[in-house]
Amino acid sequence: FGGGLMADIRRRAAVYRSDFTDGLHQKSVSSSLFLFFACFTPAVTFGGVMAVQTGNNIGVVEMIVATVFCGVVYALFSGQPLIFLGGTGPLLVMTAILYDLCTDLDIPFLPTYAWVGLWTAGMLIILAFTDASCLMRYFTRFTDEIFVVLISFIFIYEALKWLFFEFQEAHVGPYDTALFSLVLTLGTFFIASGLSRMRRSRLLRSRFREFLSDFGPTIAVLLMTLVAIWFRGIELEKLDIPDVFATTRERTWLISFWSVPLWIPFAALGPAILVTVLVYLDQNITARLVNSPDHKLKKGVAYHLDLAVVGVLTGICSIFGLPWLVAATVRSLNHVRSLATMEEVVKPDGYKHERVLQVRENRITGLVTALLIGGTLFFLPWMKVIPLAILYGLFLFMGIVSLVSSQFFERLSLWLIDPALYPSTHYLRRVPIATVHKFTLLQLICFAVLWLVKVSVLGLLFPLFIAGLIPVRLLAGRYFSANDLAALDAEEEPEEEETHWAA
Numbered sequence: 001f002g003g004g005l006m007a008d009i010r011r012r013a014a015v016y017r018s019d020f021t022d023g024l025h026q027k028s029v030s031s032s033l034f035l036f037f038a039c040f041t042p043a044v045t046f047g048g049v050m051a052v053q054t055g056n057n058i059g060v061v062e063m064i065v066a067t068v069f070c071g072v073v074y075a076l077f078s079g080q081p082l083i084f085l086g087g088t089g090p091l092l093v094m095t096a097i098l099y100d101l102c103t104d105l106d107i108p109f110l111p112t113y114a115w116v117g118l119w120t121a122g123m124l125i126i127l128a129f130t131d132a133s134c135l136m137r138y139f140t141r142f143t144d145e146i147f148v149v150l151i152s153f154i155f156i157y158e159a160l161k162w163l164f165f166e167f168q169e170a171h172v173g174p175y176d177t178a179l180f181s182l183v184l185t186l187g188t189f190f191i192a193s194g195l196s197r198m199r200r201s202r203l204l205r206s207r208f209r210e211f212l213s214d215f216g217p218t219i220a221v222l223l224m225t226l227v228a229i230w231f232r233g234i235e236l237e238k239l240d241i242p243d244v245f246a247t248t249r250e251r252t253w254l255i256s257f258w259s260v261p262l263w264i265p266f267a268a269l270g271p272a273i274l275v276t277v278l279v280y281l282d283q284n285i286t287a288r289l290v291n292s293p294d295h296k297l298k299k300g301v302a303y304h305l306d307l308a309v310v311g312v313l314t315g316i317c318s319i320f321g322l323p324w325l326v327a328a329t330v331r332s333l334n335h336v337r338s339l340a341t342m343e344e345v346v347k348p349d350g351y352k353h354e355r356v357l358q359v360r361e362n363r364i365t366g367l368v369t370a371l372l373i374g375g376t377l378f379f380l381p382w383m384k385v386i387p388l389a390i391l392y393g394l395f396l397f398m399g400i401v402s403l404v405s406s407q408f409f410e411r412l413s414l415w416l417i418d419p420a421l422y423p424s425t426h427y428l429r430r431v432p433i434a435t436v437h438k439f440t441l442l443q444l445i446c447f448a449v450l451w452l453v454k455v456s457v458l459g460l461l462f463p464l465f466i467a468g469l470i471p472v473r474l475l476a477g478r479y480f481s482a483n484d485l486a487a488l489d490a491e492e493e494p495e496e497e498e499t500h501w502a503a
Contacts, residue, residue, distance in 0.1 A: 004131035008305035012079045015299045019081060023364030026211075031338035033218040035369040038398055039086060039331050041391040043067045043373065045158070046087035050323060051248055053096035057109050058323050059248030063087055064377060066322035070313045071370025078309050079302020081363040082290050084335050085310070086328035089154045090278055090454070090462055095323065097460045098271055107264060110321050114257035115265045117318025119272030120279065124311030127280060133303035136284045141489050142476070143469040144292075145408035146447050147285045151329040152406075153451070155399030159185065159392040166237075166389075180234050181389040184224050188393025189400075191220035196401075217394060224390045236387040243381050247321070255321045271460075278463035279326050283310055285466075286327035295336055299361050330402045337401070339365065411440040430487040439480065439488050446472060 047063030070085045098116060102109040127133070163185060167178040195216030198209045212219070228236060247253060284303060291301045306327075314324050339360045403409055414422060415437070422428055427436060446469060453465045477485065 002129045004134065004304040005128055005308060008079045008302035011300040012302050012305065019299070019361065019363040022360055023362030025360055027339055027360050028362060028365050028368070030211075030215045030218070031335065031365045032368040032372065033215065034338050035084065035331070035335055035365060036372040037218060037221050037391070037394055038334055039067065039071075039084060039328075039369060040064075040373050040376065041394050042086055042328070042331070045391070045395075046092055047323075050087070050092060050095060053092070054099045054109065055103075056248045057099070057113075057251075058095070058321060061246065061248060061377075062322050064373060066317050066325055068370050068374035068377075069322075070317070070325045071373070072367060073313060074309055075363050075366035075370060079300075079305035080287055080290060081366050082297075082332065082335050082339070082359070082361060083287060083306065083327045084331045084366060084369070085313070085325040086331055087323055088282060088326055088328055089151070090282060091275075091324055091326060093454060093462060094271075094275055094278060094460065101271075108260060110251075110255050111257045111260045112264055112268060114255045114318045114321070115260070115268035116272045116275060117324060118257075118315055119269050120275045120324070121311045121315030121318065123272065123276040124279060124314060125308055127276075128304045128308035128311060131304055132280070133284055133307055136288060136303065138470050138474075139285060139288060140473060141407070142443065142473045144285060144289055145406050146443055146450070146469060147466070148289055148329055148333070148406055149403060149408055149447055150450055152399045152403040153447075155330055155395050156403065159396040159399065162388070162392050177234055177236060180231065181236060181387070184228060184236075184387055184389035185393040185396065187227070188220045188224045188390050189396045191223060192217040192394065192397045193401075195219055217397060220397075221386070221390055221394060224393065225386055228387045228390065229385065236389060238384045238387055245377050245380070251321070253320050255319055257319070274460060274463050275324070277467060279310065279314065279324070280307070281463060281466050282329075283307055283327045286329045286332050289329060290327075290332050290336055294356060295340070295359055296356050297359055297361060330398050333402050333405075334398050335365065408440065408443055411436060412444065414440075427487040431484045435480065435484050436488065439476075439484075442472075442476060 043063050044060055047058075047060035050063065051059030067086060074083070074085050075081050095113070098113060099109050102112050163178075163182060166181045169178075193216075195212045197213070198204075198216070199213040201209055203209070204212075228234075283306065287301070287303055287306060291297060310326060316322075317324055336359055339362070341357045341359075410425075411427075414433075419433065422433075431439075450462070450465055453462050473489075480488075
């Protein structure tokens, strides 16, 4: 009991001091600035959407406060500080469904929300003490890739949906607002993508290339903001942020969770079990992706400790009516990528890809990012200068970078490539191409099912469908040989034959 948790604490305590000293580097500065925009954007976006779907009980300010508080605590006390906590689509769906349920039953939402959160916090802490994260051994690359593609697709989908809505609502005047929004979104995406690849360019000196590559997303946001300010005649949709620091409905911060009928604390256990499953899976799958052997991290894992910290934070957020936060997959992977030193590898057949040489593991970037986001609370009116189009361009950049770096996407793209021009990857040399396509099709079907469940009335059962990936993967062993699965579902790709194409 608690053995795994104590082992995590001892493992990470041994490198705790170096987690700060290793953060004193230029990469930490560029990573923190990039993460500020990359994490502030979804915080505001998810906060705005949550305000709409919860009757303004939880909104932008609450989301920013939760991001700051949880970010600081997690950076200081977690076992894997490269993980970044944030609002996620699945948790947003669960919160919205809970609000609709409370509305239908005519019971107060925030006290009920608090009880569900407290039950969830207790169960998460129990799972941490009973080493339940060990069950993640049954998750493999098969499930990880489906999950990361799902989350990446959510980012891309939200950006494109917003652009589509802008064109639907376009008002033709001296300038076309929708067209200018498209220019800002794509401009942010292409500048961030282009500068991020400057490290491999032959132009300029190496230090300057490194600087442009590290600060690419930040430079993109600043440049596009200046462009938006320059064209004063175009009215663009800006960040919807209040001018003063207060809760969305001007309620008290502390929730009166005892002001409900006696049956509600007990009835809240049902939804809490589903929320617990979702948080457990979301947290641990993201941790698996961050701790992937491909990232060559050196300081060790801490699944149980991280889950315990998230459990405590969930309880605190519930009491104050703040949104539940969990490991954010895309933001965490971009955190790792921003701290990584990469090298370009050219294969004999001419294909190029990037390989991680090392990652500067530290706690400073997560801590500074949370504090920078907290600083926006003192300059809320100033943040309204940034058009939403630019922030959705950053959404698009983060989603696509994470999407194309997965082997699932690479195998999916083989469907459109001339078989004579397939890359020389380890799995294509070991596995018949028909088997590769069949394995990819199985993943695609699982992804489609998850997406349909997410957007349907079955959204409350979304966590159970994610957990259902485990038996699907186990059943796959009946239809694929052990050797084929070893190549397609390997924990780590052969170092000399990694398959990630250049993003």
